[in-house]
Amino acid sequence: MGISIRWFMSHPGLLMGSVLLRVIGALVFVYAHLAAETLDIKPQVPVRHQALLQHNCQSCHGPDKQKGKFRVDELPYTITTVEAAERWQKVLNVLNAGDMPPEEEKQLDGLQKTELLEDLAKSMVVARKVLSDQGG
Numbered sequence: 001m002g003i004s005i006r007w008f009m010s011h012p013g014l015l016m017g018s019v020l021l022r023v024i025g026a027l028v029f030v031y032a033h034l035a036a037e038t039l040d041i042k043p044q045v046p047v048r049h050q051a052l053l054q055h056n057c058q059s060c061h062g063p064d065k066q067k068g069k070f071r072v073d074e075l076p077y078t079i080t081t082v083e084a085a086e087r088w089q090k091v092l093n094v095l096n097a098g099d100m101p102p103e104e105e106k107q108l109d110g111l112q113k114t115e116l117l118e119d120l121a122k123s124m125v126v127a128r129k130v131l132s133d134q135g136g
């Protein structure tokens with residue numbers, strides 16, 4: 001120990017450098033933490049997709065019928081709970097698999113489906129991150 005302190009004392013620039021780096025490191029850490037808290041990032045699914053779900057899904061998954069015990073009219077466009085994220089994940093899964101709408105039904109417009117899938121995939125990434133940070 002004695003040797004290394006004396007060594008640093010004879011190289012004051014190095015000592016200062018390492019202290020400064022640590023302070024900067026600590027500041028960046030605190031700032032990132034505060035930014036995440038104060039920005040209060042909430043995963044969103046763009047509300048514009050609501051029309052498509054209403055049009056193509058709601059007749060079987062709405063107030064009148066809840067096939068598979070699933071409703072699309074009550075999906076929250078701001079995802080604040082794991083449960084909400086899981087519901088959207090189901091939508092993503094059935095669309096990806098081509099399971100919904102059922103074969104004999106009117107199918108989704110290709111472009112709208114692609115956009116919905118892309119937005120959902122992004123939302124799920126953010127949701128997973130934010131909700132796991134909250135320990136939820």
Ligand code: HEC
Binds near residue numbers: 059
């Ligand atoms: C003609 C009726 C009909 C339409 C339209 C329809 N579904 Fe379904 N859906 C069903 C039925 C019946 C089931 C349950 C049986 C099954 O899984 O095949 C189901 C199951 C589901 C499930 C599974 C729930 C679970 O717990 O796994 C999801 C999610 C779903 N549908 C989403 C959608 C979405 C999204 C659309 C629109 C793109 C849609 N459905 C359109 C009839 C429909």
